[in-house]
Amino acid sequence: MDFMAGWGERWPAPAKLNLMLRITGRRPDGYHLLQTVFQMLDLCDWLTFHPVDDGRVTLRNPISGVPEQDDLTVRAANLLKSHTGCVRGVCIDIEKNLPMGGGLGGGSSDAATTLVVLNRLWGLGLSKRELMDLGLRLGADVPVFVFGCSAWGEGVGEDLQAITLPEQWFVIIKPDCHVNTGEIFSAENLTRNSAVITMSDFLAGDNRNDCSEVVCKLYRPVKDAIDALSFYAEARLTGTGACVFAQFCNKEDAESALEGLKDRWLVFLAKGSNQSALYKKLEQG
Numbered sequence: 001m002d003f004m005a006g007w008g009e010r011w012p013a014p015a016k017l018n019l020m021l022r023i024t025g026r027r028p029d030g031y032h033l034l035q036t037v038f039q040m041l042d043l044c045d046w047l048t049f050h051p052v053d054d055g056r057v058t059l060r061n062p063i064s065g066v067p068e069q070d071d072l073t074v075r076a077a078n079l080l081k082s083h084t085g086c087v088r089g090v091c092i093d094i095e096k097n098l099p100m101g102g103g104l105g106g107g108s109s110d111a112a113t114t115l116v117v118l119n120r121l122w123g124l125g126l127s128k129r130e131l132m133d134l135g136l137r138l139g140a141d142v143p144v145f146v147f148g149c150s151a152w153g154e155g156v157g158e159d160l161q162a163i164t165l166p167e168q169w170f171v172i173i174k175p176d177c178h179v180n181t182g183e184i185f186s187a188e189n190l191t192r193n194s195a196v197i198t199m200s201d202f203l204a205g206d207n208r209n210d211c212s213e214v215v216c217k218l219y220r221p222v223k224d225a226i227d228a229l230s231f232y233a234e235a236r237l238t239g240t241g242a243c244v245f246a247q248f249c250n251k252e253d254a255e256s257a258l259e260g261l262k263d264r265w266l267v268f269l270a271k272g273s274n275q276s277a278l279y280k281k282l283e284q285g
């Protein structure tokens with residue numbers, strides 16, 4: 001790929017769901033060891049990168065409530081510069097479609113797209129592994145978006161293996177609350193000793209989320225959303241929430257659930273995809 005070609009183009013930053021989440025132990029630093037399945041979705045934020053010659057990293061349209069220098073795209077670009085000594089600058093345009101703080105990983109995905117695309121546009125030549133390691137410094141969900149496909153995750157989510165999943169339809173509700181991840185992981189009655197399972201156990205139907213009970217107790221809107229979605233199909237929590245989802249084999253059934261829910265809830269329809277939208281575009285390019 002001609003590395004100048006991607007300036008000014010729209011690059012996708014897809015959402016993810018955690019189709020299951022088991023907490024199997026704890027690291028010495030207190031972080032919880034997980035087993036999870038990351039499902040890539042076709043629902044995306046879109047980023048556009050414009051070259052600037054003053055060496056600065058800026059946003060064309062900062063997200064309301066997020067100071068520019070805290071934005072994960074700005075932090076990712078600055079991390080690339082400090083890691084490689086690159087002196088180039090960029091102005092980033094974010095088209096934000098993914099709800100923030102709902103567990104769909106939008107901010108992490110924005111960071112990953114920034115790392116992957118600027119690595120190319122700036123001609124830095126870092127490997128995918130190096131970009132995943134840099135991404136982990138920004139958040140536990142960043143590496144999977146650099147990895148770029150649906151994945152079985154272990155560790156704190158950074159130890160990844162590709163997994164092939166049926167590309168089904170998902171209806172996602174974003175309840176009107178923000179779940180504090182730290183609060184959930186510090187809850188006294190959280191299950192922290194789940195047995196380690198295999199990918200085949202998951203594929204055979206072992207798909208529980210160990211955070212679900214605690215989140216539903218602490219956040220009534222999440223419990224209500226699970227109850228509402230359960231009318232159409234089995235409803236589950238993604239990550240530590242707040243979003244809940246149900247999966248459908250065909251688009252018509254998903255659309256009819258969406259129709260029934262959309263007057264009362266903020267709902268999204270998404271298709272699962274084994275390869276992330278970012279890597280689909282990179283392959284096309």
Ligand SMILES: C[C@@](CO)(OP(=O)(O)O)[C@H](O)COP(=O)(O)OP(=O)(O)OC[C@H]1O[C@@H](n2ccc(N)nc2=O)[C@H](O)[C@@H]1O
Pocket residue numbers: 018030031032033034036102103104105139140141156157181182183185238239240241
């Ligand atoms: C559990 C997942 C699954 O995808 O939840 P979601 O955020 O996507 O819902 C993520 O790995 C979340 O990772 P991340 O988003 O980086 O977590 P943070 O907000 O940084 O975590 C806040 C706090 O939760 C605790 N924490 C987080 C992750 C983890 N594996 N063990 C922990 O104990 C730590 O105390 C941390 O300081």
Ligand SMILES: Nc1ncnc2c1ncn2[C@@H]1O[C@H](COP(=O)(O)OP(=O)(O)O)[C@@H](O)[C@H]1O
Pocket residue numbers: 063066070071072073094099100101102103104105106107108109110111241
């Ligand atoms: N580009 C960004 N997009 C979204 N959130 C961002 C971004 N940069 C920083 N953040 C911060 O990260 C938090 C988590 O965002 P997000 O990734 O959307 O949620 P989650 O981790 O629950 O999926 C936001 O509440 C916001 O304060």
